[in-house]
Amino acid sequence: MTASDLEAALAYLIVKVLAGNKNKILAIYEYLVLDKSIREVKEKYGFSKSQIKGWSYRLMRYRGAKKLLAKTINDLLEIEPIITKDNICKICKAQISDPERHVLKHKFIVNRHIQKILEKLK
Numbered sequence: 001m002t003a004s005d006l007e008a009a010l011a012y013l014i015v016k017v018l019a020g021n022k023n024k025i026l027a028i029y030e031y032l033v034l035d036k037s038i039r040e041v042k043e044k045y046g047f048s049k050s051q052i053k054g055w056s057y058r059l060m061r062y063r064g065a066k067k068l069l070a071k072t073i074n075d076l077l078e079i080e081p082i083i084t085k086d087n088i089c090k091i092c093k094a095q096i097s098d099p100e101r102h103v104l105k106h107k108f109i110v111n112r113h114i115q116k117i118l119e120k121l122k
């Protein structure tokens with residue numbers, strides 16, 4: 001896994017967590033890493049098959065992403081979301097409609113978490 005693949009894969013995952021979508025990460029993890037059936041994951045989390053496959057394939061574009069997810073799942077789940085359940089951003093207090101896109105406006109937070117996890121992986 002190249003350094004840029006590693007960072008891009010982490011950014012993809014961290015954005016979802018910061019946006020308050022830990023269940024998406026868990027669904028991807030159980031499908032890809034724990035090798036559960038798509039049906040089981042779908043029923044557990046209430047996402048559609050195409051959503052789960054779509055997120056998983058997007059992540060798998062980065063070489064080594066599956067191993068990375070296996071190693072970092074606990075650190076990812078410890079990250080505190082910056083978007084509340086009512087879609088308010090804790091950083092700028094704005095009411096938002098697209099949490100994952102909004103998180104990218106606070107790129108420094110995404111980068112800080114990437115660096116923290118990279119440190120742990122060393």
Ligand SMILES: [Zn+2]
Pocket residue numbers: 089090091092093094102105106
């Ligand atoms: Zn904000």
